Amino acid sequence: MYTQSLDVPHAVALEPPGADSADQGAQERFDSRIAADQKIEPQDWMPDAYRKTLLRQISQHAHSEIIGMLPEGNWISRAPSLKRKAILLAKVQDEAGHGLYLYSAAETLNSSRGQMVEALHSGRAKYSSIFNYPTLTWADVGVIGWLVDGAAIMNQVPLCRCTYGPYARAMIRICKEESFHQRQGFDALLAMMQGSQAQREMVQESVNRWWWPVLMMFGPSDKESIHSTQTMQWGIKRISNDDLRQKFVDAAIQQAKVLGVTFPDPDLKWNEARGQHDYGTIDWDEFWSVVNGDGPCNKERLATRVKAHDDGAWVREAALAYSAKQTKRAQAKAA
Ligand code: BYC
16 A cells, blocks of 8 residues: 555564553664664654653644634735735645645644644644734735744754654644745845835834744753754654754844845844854844733634634535535445
8 A cells, every 4th residue: 555654664663552561672773763763653662651642742843834824814805916826825834734734744643634623713723823813914924924934934943853753744734835935024025125114114114023932832942942952863853942042043134134024133243253143132032922822813813713713513414415425325335
């Protein structure tokens, strides 16, 4: 059968998930695979904590893609031209696709789509803090592409080398599409910066609102990050939250110069000794308040998602009824 798994005849077989976790041999084979930077596949034995961590991260990532459609989706009907509307439609559809690849990757870890969706809708599962901020102007759509997708690429390219095969392979495709998203955002902003004074001011005002929330996307500082040490040992995360944030700041500054905008941080400056930019202190109280459900749009985002799911119940029912009918027909034909 065709499969995405990287299982080959000469590979050492590992016990399937659910096998006795006390089996010393299985744990040692898992550890040596991780140490050799080889992939772990769904049929392989894995420690329960590795499975749970992946499920947490991949399902949260999937939820972020789906909730991430909402702030930009708000602007599809108000895009300033047919060209921009078509581009935005394609981008928002891509995000739905990313959510589906990731839910599928998470399903290989013995969780159903229904369980994951329920965790999101009940508020138990997290999604990226960034999508709890409002999109007030058309410039916000460009800034989401440039900075939000730009931060996402910085975070996600290392995930293409994650030790869990299905996640790593999903990320390769997602990163290619995110690169297009980032370029389209930059292109939309460049067009505005070459327009009227009012357009330039709209872009700068939008950058001012999004800059700090974008830096928060990378998660808490390394010393506050509860999961980083273990996920890095397992080769899930490859670069720490703070290191990714720094790489992003250094890259974004160059792009801002080309665009002709500034970032709202008086402490942002080149540090010759470090060979990197210094930047100001992130408001971690704001970050945790948004993560814990009290951001500007948390309630609205979740309510919109739950309503869309409920409104779509008839589609799921019709698809199931159609599938049952097809199976019955095939069985009758075979009899
Ligand atoms: N927002 O120990 P830490 C996109 C949570 S999609 C909310 O550092 P970890 C896009 C964290 O979950 C962007 N929560 O955790 C889509 C943990 O809580 P739990 C999404 C956050 O997992 C559409 C706690 O804080 N990208 O870009 O080692 C359109 C402690 O943190 C956030 C991904 O999901 C946050 N910003 O590191 C456009 C990438 N940060 O789970 C664009 C995959 C932290 O214990 N995920 N928390 O309850 C990751 O790389 C990692 O999970 C994170 C966090 C870097 C996000």
